[in-house]
Amino acid sequence: MRNRRTPSARDRQFDRVRHTAQGILVLAGVAAGTGVGLIAHGAKAATSSTLPSTSTSTPSTSTTSPTTTTPGQVTTTTVYIPPTTVPVTTTTVCYSTPSGNVRCY
Amino acid sequence: MELDVWNLSASLHVSDRRVERDAERIFREITQRVSRAANRFDETSELSRLNVARAINASDDFIALWRAADRAVTLTQGACNPAVLPALLAWGYDRDFDEIDHRDLALQPQVGPAQWEGVHVDEVRGRVELDDGVLLDLGSSAKAWTCDLIADTIAPLTGVAVEIGGDVAVRGTSPDGGVWAIGLSDSLLVGPSGPRVGLAHGGVATSSRKIRQWRVNGERVNHVIDPATGRPVAGELTAVTVTAATCLEANAFSTAALVWGRRDSLSRISQHGWSARAVCEDGSIITAGPWPSEETAA
Numbered sequence: 382m383r384n385r386r387t388p389s390a391r392d393r394q395f396d397r398v399r400h401t402a403q404g405i406l407v408l409a410g411v412a413a414g415t416g417v418g419l420i421a422h423g424a425k426a427a428t429s430s431t432l433p434s435t436s437t438s439t440p441s442t443s444t445t446s447p448t449t450t451t452p453g454q455v456t457t458t459t460v461y462i463p464p465t466t467v468p469v470t471t472t473t474v475c476y477s478t479p480s481g482n483v484r485c486y
Numbered sequence: 487m488e489l490d491v492w493n494l495s496a497s498l499h500v501s502d503r504r505v506e507r508d509a510e511r512i513f514r515e516i517t518q519r520v521s522r523a524a525n526r527f528d529e530t531s532e533l534s535r536l537n538v539a540r541a542i543n544a545s546d547d548f549i550a551l552w553r554a555a556d557r558a559v560t561l562t563q564g565a566c567n568p569a570v571l572p573a574l575l576a577w578g579y580d581r582d583f584d585e586i587d588h589r590d591l592a593l594q595p596q597v598g599p600a601q602w603e604g605v606h607v608d609e610v611r612g613r614v615e616l617d618d619g620v621l622l623d624l625g626s627s628a629k630a631w632t633c634d635l636i637a638d639t640i641a642p643l644t645g646v647a648v649e650i651g652g653d654v655a656v657r658g659t660s661p662d663g664g665v666w667a668i669g670l671s672d673s674l675l676v677g678p679s680g681p682r683v684g685l686a687h688g689g690v691a692t693s694s695r696k697i698r699q700w701r702v703n704g705e706r707v708n709h710v711i712d713p714a715t716g717r718p719v720a721g722e723l724t725a726v727t728v729t730a731a732t733c734l735e736a737n738a739f740s741t742a743a744l745v746w747g748r749r750d751s752l753s754r755i756s757q758h759g760w761s762a763r764a765v766c767e768d769g770s771i772i773t774a775g776p777w778p779s780e781e782t783a784a
Contacts, residue, residue, distance in 0.1 A: 460687070460731065461688060461730065461731040461759055462685075462687050462688065463729065463761050463775065463776035463777070463778075464668075464683035464684060464685055464690070464729045464761055464776075464777060464778055465683065465684040465685075465686075465778050466683070466684060466778045466779065467664070467667040467682065467683070467684035468664075471660075471662065471664065471667045471684070473667045473668070473669040473682055474497075474660065474666055474667055474668065475497045475499065475647055475654055475668060475669070476649070476652065476654075476670065476676040476680075477649075477652055477653070477654050477668055477670050477671070477691060477692045477727055478651075478652035478670075478671045478673070478674055478676060478692055479652055479672065479673070479674065479692055479693060479697045479698075479725070480626070480629065480651040480652055480653070481494065481495075481652065481674045481697065481698075482490075482493070482495045482651075482674060483495045483671075483676055484676070485675075485676055486675055486677045
């Protein structure tokens with residue numbers, strides 16, 4: 382046997398539904414606002430350095446070759462490869478000197 | 487190919503000649519951007535405006551260059567320091583070097599420690615302010631950092647070696663598929679019989695106190711300033727070459743080594759994992775880290 386609800390009981394039920402819906406909307410709004418804020422914050426931080434910094438390598442590790450993980454996605458592991466001797470037949474490409482205008486003789 | 491930038495000689499070498507023009511375009515674009523941000527000899531650059539106005543709203547490029555300089559300062563515990571400019575000016579290097587070369591200046595320099603902590607940077611707002619008396623010259627770290635940036639930008643296209651004013655960054659393989667052969671010199675005069683090393687990736691830089699010398703009140707001085715005292719460096723080491731994972735780090739440690747001196751420099755460079763070759767006052771050579779035996783070209 383079903384209970385019959387009075388009009389005032391229906392009104393209270395509608396109020397509960399309305400309040401619940403409003404609560405969900407408010408929470409959704411807060412979440413969306415937070416998300417937008419985070420994105421905006423991230424975008425602001427990202428614009429603070431357009432030229433990529435190349436100075437983040439950590440010493441004493443070892444290879445420098447980029448490692449391809451998936452097509453189009455390259456992760457670079459910065460590594461240090463110590464200097465070596467070169468075959469005497471190899472052409473010198475450039476010189477490390479004190480700062481200035483290098484002159485050849 | 488041979489280039490020139492900031493009144494310095496420069497060169498750019500790529501393994502794949504087909505992308506040489508693209509590589510040159512990248513080189514010129516990046517050096518122009520760095521110049522607009524940090525060329526001390528261009529009065530319209532951000533750095534020049536900062537040194538005069540004491541505060542600027544800086545570009546992202548300037549902030550990136552400041553970060554590179556700050557890293558050099560941090561790595562070397564202040565020995566490689568862009569805030570030595572007031573001391574350098576006080577010792578008479580306030581004009582083109584040709585005007586003081588071989589001269590004996592009558593000066594009474596009032597100098598003190600470099601004040602890197604007097605540089606205040608708000609990275610988010612892009613605001614840079616200087617305390618009274620602080621002047622910046624980002625040239626040294628900017629040059630090395632520019633080599634790294636150009637090399638990193640070109641590297642996806644081809645193997646590359648970039649050299650600006652004696653600082654070198656290499657990435658990828660050389661045209662013959664091996665390492666890049668880099669000549670070394672503690673002067674600006676280079677020849678085929680000098681020492682050289684092979685470098686697969688990273689940077690190499692050389693600092694010397696034997697070039698850019700002049701006299702003040704009869705005393706021989708040079709352009710490498712000890713940030714702790716504000717005086718030109720002296721000591722047993724005359725030139726130091728460092729190789730590291732980046733040109734920025736090689737540059738920072740080669741300058742710092744002259745400041746630290748023989749006793750401390752090579753051990754500190756080794757502790758960071760890098761390699762070095764130092765020339766002493768008596769002409770002897772000492773090395774640090776896994777530096778190869780001397781090899782010269784045929």
